[in-house]
Amino acid sequence: MRRLALILMLLATPLAAVQPDEILDDPVLEERARELSKGLRCLVCRNESIDESDASLARDLRLLVRERLVAGDTDDEAVEFIVARYGEFVLLNPTVSGANWLLWGAGPLMLLLAGGGGLVYLRGRARAKPVTEAPLSAEEQARLDDILKQ
């Protein structure tokens, strides 16, 4: 219960996200910082980006991102800088590397497999001979009439 309370508190501190004093004067840099922030995870929250989160750690990360951008880093360099310090866990958008190929490939691969299976099925249906329906038995016919009369 206490752990839950802690999580909820981190989640719901009243003022969400970016504070006015963090905003950079240069609107282009600020826009880039916002975009990058949306892809970085607030490490102490649940599934939240630092752009949305109000935890103090998220604020630190936001300031760090802005610091790097002001220092002249490209977007990739700034993200690399953060990942080097906080690990891959910080990326909300998992990289396409190593085992993550499985993650990214899962959808397309499954679509191919299922699509292939579906096509085989459909071709089978197109070629199949129609099954002749067995006529209704007297009892079945009576029941049908009964239902249709309702």
Added chain:
Amino acid sequence: MRHILAGMITELGHFALILAFLVAIVQMVVPMIGAQKRWGSWMAVAEPAANAQFALTLVSFGALMYAFIVSDFSLQLVVANSHSAKPMLYKISGTWGNHEGSMLLWVLIVTLFGAMAAWFGGNLPPGLKARVLSVQSAIGVAFFAFILFTSNPFIRLETPPFDGQDLNPLLQDPGLAFHPPFLYLGYVGLSMAFSFAVAALIEGRVDAAWGRWVRPWTLAAWVFLTIGIALGSWWAYYELGWGGFWFWDPVENASFMPWLLAAALLHSAIVVEKREALKSWTILLAILAFGFSLIGTFIVRSGLLTSVHAFANDPERGIWILLIMGFFMGGALVLFSIRAGVMEAKGVFSLASRESALVMNNLLLAVSCFVVFVGTMWPLVAEMFFDRKLSVGPPFFNAAFTPFMVALGLILPVGSVLPWKRARLLKAMKPLRYVFVLAIAVGGLAFAMQTGRSLIGPIGMFLAAWILMGVVMELAQRTGRGDNRLARLTRLPRADWGKAVAHGGLGITMAGVAGLTAWTIDDIRVAQIDQPFSVGSYELTLQSVEEVRGPNYLATRAEILLTQGGDVVAQLVPEKRFYPVAQMPTTEAAIDYDLARDVYVVIGDQQSNGGWTVRTYIKPLTNWIWIGSALMAFGGLLSLSDRRFRVAAGARKSSATPVPAE
């Protein structure tokens, strides 16, 4: 005097729960044996047992609710989740706002659906009915045991405290009060489809009547899931304070996966009903759809994937649910692998046909569900097998999931005008060419009018226009030519109207999602009292900020005047609340709702210069998301009320000899 009564009612509820468990065991065993041996009297046990089980569980749930209403703090659960000063609505909703109570609600709904199958199953052959009720009861037995042995809500305290610890303030909200019951109605509704699938596998017979029988249950479950998910998403939108509507949180995904599969099942059951094809796939979908409901329960209850919803991070409970899941999924899938061969398809159709379009619909829905599943589980898999601690967040899901929905939106209007069996693709699509050109124009217009170069907005607008106008065109086609077209339109079966409304709803929701995602404007600033500032085409003025007291919270409340071109649009009153009992703050955003856009304002802390942090968002088309969802649910209800479900449900001859399972 009152506390003695409350105590008695509590004990009565506990006793009723144990009795219901015993009845469920009887209902699981006796009718199944009866159906195998064809002993009518044994099969007949199912119906009264289903009623008794439901009545007993209702008594039990009612007793728990009573304990919450009168704040009976001799119950451990009430102490942990309620407070005497809490508003009545949240005392009631507190009954299911916790692990134990929500599991009791879950099993109540299992028994409710069982009882409904007994009430409305008059047309069902006795063998099938007995088996369905038996399987349904087996699910009940598992969850009764789970509640009684690991999560008993009726545990008493020897020395009751003076007051309770209050319900999580985030959950004290009308939108969220009714979110869990709807979700559960949906999750558990799929248990009916599961029971029908397993019963059919045991019988070894799936025919058009079976398809017709299983569809209303799936439809009902899907409608409830749609409402439940929309309520939850709406809650997140106005309560979490920054206007997101979907977070790809594990728990949201847990409800979304069954929704996707239920949508697929709805469509494949049509093929079973009309064309006696896709039988084994439909059975498999029914099994998997309920499987994903169980996975959802497991994800939420085990706390395996941490989330705001996980009230109970208890590994033991997680293992129980994993066992239940393993038993039902494993058992059903083994049965499926043995029996699927018996389901012989009858309908013959060419590649260009309604059947094929529905197969594509199923393909896209099932694979998109698979993508969500892989994305949800991947952090766990990566950590266990690849020693990588990573996150899979919204950017992944947006990139990997959205294309499937775009493809689905593209084929929808085409599929729904294609004739059954054998279609001439070009001829069938001919009326749609104007629709297509118009939809492209709408998308192009959106592109021309927006400032950025993002394609999300234009593609969303194109799809919405394509689907909506496609629906209109299809209805127009259905009326044929000549006079009395209007009369013919009104005489269309309810199922057709349901289809049109639900599809239109999907288009509207897509427009809303695209508009909100692509064109939101946000503004963060320190606002001084009475100094107007502008956001987009609006001006806002912070007029006053004051401290106020609510029933169980303290709040900082701001008054903000919203004007556009000098005309007053709205008076917005955002709040920042603090709940002292739970020691928790929440934000109450002020939202000016409008069809074209929402203006969403959040008040923050006071700054050193005396100003206040104010966050303003202008969110275009947001309400279309909820309107579209409501239409989807309404379309489902329309279809559910169609005559053929009311009259001919299960019109299979009652004495038809089922093939007994060896």
